[in-house]
Amino acid sequence: MDYSIELRNIGKIFDEKVVLRNLSFAVQPGKIIGYIGPNGAGKSTTIKLIMGLIEPDTGEIYINGELIHAGDQEYKKHIGYVPEASDVFEVLTAVEYITFIAELYGIDATEAEMKTRQLLDVLGLSASADKRLATFSKGMRQIVLLIGALIHNPDIIFLDEPLNGIDANTVLVIEEILGKLRDEGKTIFYSSHIMDVVQRLSDQILMLNNGAIAANGTYQELVNNDQNASLQSLFNDLTGFQEHGEKATEFVNIVTGGAPDAATVSEE
Numbered sequence: 001m002d003y004s005i006e007l008r009n010i011g012k013i014f015d016e017k018v019v020l021r022n023l024s025f026a027v028q029p030g031k032i033i034g035y036i037g038p039n040g041a042g043k044s045t046t047i048k049l050i051m052g053l054i055e056p057d058t059g060e061i062y063i064n065g066e067l068i069h070a071g072d073q074e075y076k077k078h079i080g081y082v083p084e085a086s087d088v089f090e091v092l093t094a095v096e097y098i099t100f101i102a103e104l105y106g107i108d109a110t111e112a113e114m115k116t117r118q119l120l121d122v123l124g125l126s127a128s129a130d131k132r133l134a135t136f137s138k139g140m141r142q143i144v145l146l147i148g149a150l151i152h153n154p155d156i157i158f159l160d161e162p163l164n165g166i167d168a169n170t171v172l173v174i175e176e177i178l179g180k181l182r183d184e185g186k187t188i189f190y191s192s193h194i195m196d197v198v199q200r201l202s203d204q205i206l207m208l209n210n211g212a213i214a215a216n217g218t219y220q221e222l223v224n225n226d227q228n229a230s231l232q233s234l235f236n237d238l239t240g241f242q243e244h245g246e247k248a249t250e251f252v253n254i255v256t257g258g259a260p261d262a263a264t265v266s267e268e
């Protein structure tokens, strides 16, 4: 079987800074892939490369076995993307925004509106369907972005912190939706800093550090079946971050004036 996404030796440099170095990984359809790493590790850059928004400096990207380039259009029809930043067209209503996207993907206008209203209804937003997005809360916007990314039934779905601002009940529904889409054979590429959600949802975890893969496997493989381990502690280990306790003490001491040398701490 072809991989749905395969990166071979990808390199990317921005302003003389090496952001991705020889990045290689492959993922199969019908899996949720947790894509994690510290701020600035290169996660969004990877997603932009796969979505063809930017070109790699070196290496190749294959989607469903086909070598792709940034200018290619065909494969993009099979991709859905839920961005982290909720930049939506504020003057549009939820229905207008989602049907606009659906029509861009070639869905007939009447069908697009019908499907949009049904999906908004399922996720509890039917009363706000014809309200402008300017009036929507962060979580409501996130749901609109999610529907907009899925309405054309994509095979490969990228989600960047998709649960931000969404209430606990709707989170449960969305997690189940992602599981069902995975069972339908979709590839779900899930990027998040919330380790317990990634640990719970992912069939495969890819950890990026300094532009290279630091770990790649199932959660059980990564923690070596250690019952006391967690993705959070593995993340701290692999990214070499052990001083959270000291950092917290230092911060609180500065705020409260509790440490004798608090005034000099920031001079480093």
Ligand SMILES: Nc1ncnc2c1ncn2[C@@H]1O[C@H](COP(=O)(O)OP(=O)(O)OP(=O)(O)O)[C@@H](O)[C@H]1O
Binding pocket: 014, 015, 019, 037, 038, 039, 040, 041, 042, 043, 044, 045, 046
């Ligand atoms: N267009 C760009 N021009 C210059 N530098 C860029 C550009 N895009 C990303 N970078 C740099 O590349 C590095 C990786 O950024 P990227 O957004 O991929 O990280 P990330 O892992 O998604 O981080 P976060 O978790 O904070 O979203 C950062 O140092 C960033 O400043």
